[in-house]
Amino acid sequence: MKEIFEPARLFMNNLPPSFIWEVLFRCVVVYLSLIIVLKLSGRRGIKQLSIFEVVIILTLGSAAGDPLFYEDVGLLPAICVFIFILVLYRITTYSISKSKRIEKLLEGEPVYLIENGEFAIDKFKKESMAFDEFFAELRLRNISHLGQVDLAILETTGEISVFYLDNDKIKYGLPILPHHFNNKVNKLNKNDIYACRFCGNIQKPKETVENCTCDKCGREDWVKAINDKRVS
Numbered sequence: 541m542k543e544i545f546e547p548a549r550l551f552m553n554n555l556p557p558s559f560i561w562e563v564l565f566r567c568v569v570v571y572l573s574l575i576i577v578l579k580l581s582g583r584r585g586i587k588q589l590s591i592f593e594v595v596i597i598l599t600l601g602s603a604a605g606d607p608l609f610y611e612d613v614g615l616l617p618a619i620c621v622f623i624f625i626l627v628l629y630r631i632t633t634y635s636i637s638k639s640k641r642i643e644k645l646l647e648g649e650p651v652y653l654i655e656n657g658e659f660a661i662d663k664f665k666k667e668s669m670a671f672d673e674f675f676a677e678l679r680l681r682n683i684s685h686l687g688q689v690d691l692a693i694l695e696t697t698g699e700i701s702v703f704y705l706d707n708d709k710i711k712y713g714l715p716i717l718p719h720h721f722n723n724k725v726n727k728l729n730k731n732d733i734y735a736c737r738f739c740g741n742i743q744k745p746k747e748t749v750e751n752c753t754c755d756k757c758g759r760e761d762w763v764k765a766i767n768d769k770r771v772s
């Protein structure tokens with residue numbers, strides 16, 4: 541029969557004090573694995589939260605939860621988890637502030653997504669990005685096609701900065717309104733203007749052509765381009 545408020549179990553789950561070293565080891569392993577997994581997920585911050593803050597929330601959250609109601613989880617190891625994770629986090633932020641290289645490795649750099657109305661496909665791997673989300677983000681800023689965008693930059697926080705072209709400088713661009721974007725065309729008519737659905741490249745065929753390949757990315761995936769003004 542277990543005794544209630546029995547100190548050896550309540551504080552130390554009946555383990556010797558040296559168990560704290562094992563807790564330290566577990567913290568380091570979990571902290572590093574979470575950072576690696578979140579880095580590998582390709583996901584940047586979740587809006588304002590950096591991946592480090594996400595790691596903190598995950599680890600502290602579970603360390604705080606278990607000792608609340610599992611009678612065989614001691615309080616002291618959980619408190620040590622808080623302290624160890626905090627120290628690891630402070631070491632991380634300190635190294636980031638001291639070394640440009642570590643900062644670049646852990647936080648990444650801002651990435652140009654759109655330059656002058658087209659995807660900057662030489663600057664990033666387009667396949668690895670969630671484009672539905674990106675287009676939704678642009679639509680929320682009243683953008684209906686890429687020809688309205690001078691620059692779009694993916695910041696290290698996961699947010700996107702957008703610089704617009706003035707209304708008189710707007711050119712033909714890839715439409716991002718769903719009904720328009722999904723309206724693929726196979727045959728490109730002479731003198732109409734088309735946008736590559738992959739890279740946003742604009743093409744104006746001199747002849748009517750079927751299965752035309754994009755000059756920039758080599759794909760055959762077209763939609764009619766538009767040059768609407770941006771209504772804000």
Ligand SMILES: [Zn+2]
Nearest residue numbers: 736739754757
């Ligand atoms: Zn293309």
